[in-house]
Amino acid sequence: SQQGEEDPQALSIQEGENATMNCSYKTSINNLQWYRQNSGRGLVHLILIRSNEREKHSGRLRVTLDTSKKSSSLLITASRAADTASYFCATDASGANSKLTFGKGITLSVRP
Amino acid sequence: DAGVIQSPRHEVTEMGQEVTLRCKPISGHDYLFWYRQTMMRGLELLIYFNNNVPIDDSGMPEDRFSAKMPNASFSTLKIQPSEPRDSAVYFCASTRTSGGHNEQFFGPGTRLTVL
Numbered sequence: 001s002q003q004g005e006e007d008p009q010a011l012s013i014q015e016g017e018n019a020t021m022n023c024s025y026k027t028s029i030n031n032l033q034w035y036r037q038n039s040g041r042g043l044v045h046l047i048l049i050r051s052n053e054r055e056k057h058s059g060r061l062r063v064t065l066d067t068s069k070k071s072s073s074l075l076i077t078a079s080r081a082a083d084t085a086s087y088f089c090a091t092d093a094s095g096a097n098s099k100l101t102f103g104k105g106i107t108l109s110v111r112p
Numbered sequence: 113d114a115g116v117i118q119s120p121r122h123e124v125t126e127m128g129q130e131v132t133l134r135c136k137p138i139s140g141h142d143y144l145f146w147y148r149q150t151m152m153r154g155l156e157l158l159i160y161f162n163n164n165v166p167i168d169d170s171g172m173p174e175d176r177f178s179a180k181m182p183n184a185s186f187s188t189l190k191i192q193p194s195e196p197r198d199s200a201v202y203f204c205a206s207t208r209t210s211g212g213h214n215e216q217f218f219g220p221g222t223r224l225t226v227l
Contacts, residue, residue, distance in 0.1 A: 033215055042116075042203055042218030043155075086156070090216075098143045098207055098214045099168065104154040 001052045004032075004089040006104035012109040017031075019076040021106045023089030024069075030092045032065055033100065035075045037086045047074075116219035118204050124225045130192040133222045135204030136185055145216065146179055146189050147203040155203075161187065194226045 006023045011022070013019055031050045035043040048073065049056045049065045056063045062075040076083055086107050090100040117136040125131055137144045145160040159169040164181045172179070176195070181187040191198055201223050205216040 031214075042220050043205075043216075044218070045215040048215055072137060092214060098162070098209050099145075099157065099160060100214070100216060101157070102155045 004091050004101060006087070006089055006103040006106045008106060009104070010107045010109070011081055012111065014111050015079060015081055017079055019079050019083070019110070020063045021072070021074045021076075021087055023071075023072045024102060025089075026070065027091075027093050029067075032063075032072050033090045033092070034061075034063060034072075035088045035090060035102075037088065037105070039085070043088060049055070062110075076108075077091055081110050081112045084108060084110045116204055116206055116217050118222050120222060121220060122223045122225075124227065125194055126227050127195055128191065128193045129226075131194045131224060131226075133189040133200075133202050133204075133224070135187045135189070135219060137187070137204070138208075138217055139185065139204030141206035141208045141217070143207045143209065143214075144181060144185075144187050145159055145205040145207075146187070147205065148200045149203060149221070150200045151217075158189070191224075195225075196226045199226050205207035 004023050004025050029051050031048050033048045034046045037043045047058050047063050049063045062076045065072045086105040088102050088103045088105045119134045142163050146158040147155050149155045158171045159179045161181045179189045201221045203218050203221045205218045207214050207216045
């Protein structure tokens with residue numbers, strides 16, 4: 001099964017609202033990353049959080065990591081229609097030689 | 113930098129034909145990854161290279177799939193013979209492991225349709 005499991009699978013919100021997406025994983029990790037994929041495009045890296053970090057911010061993005069629960073959350077504040085995309089978490093398992101394991105993704109729809 | 117370049121962007125072929133997908137990673141990156149994405153199975157890692165050497169090909173579905181990286185700036189993924197179930201979007205990604213940061217840079221993908 002997938003290392004990273006996101007939930008919910010789909011999320012629909014109104015522009016201006018906050019979007020929270022969750023990811024759970026199974027094994028020890030070096031870091032956890034979030035990516036965005038717009039329709040018909042490749043994945044784009046958003047943010048990386050290391051295993052010794054608990055929270056990280058980048059613009060309207062806030063990522064948390066709880067290694068005791070093996071879970072992470074991605075918060076997008078003040079969402080915009082342009083945030084509509086699929087979001088994936090990816091884990092870098094310890095000693096995995098840069099290999100990432102991706103979840104199946106969350107489809108976020110932001111209604112104007 | 114132009115980013116990761118993949119060609120072709122779209123490929124339509126008939127069952128039994130050979131398909132070759134191409135990738136040019138970002139200059140200076142020492143890892144290259146091939147992924148396949150479908151609605152049913154999500155994003156699957158097929159194979160990855162480090163310094164042009166295949167490290168893990170356990171994700172390659174069958175012997176019909178092969179990948180090469182003859183030099184640091186070019187890789188191919190070949191399917192021979194192709195089958196309808198190979199229809200998917202194939203992504204190439206590259207990264208440079210430095211200071212614990214290994215974010216991957218993805219190409220635009222090749223959408224393969226096997227009729």
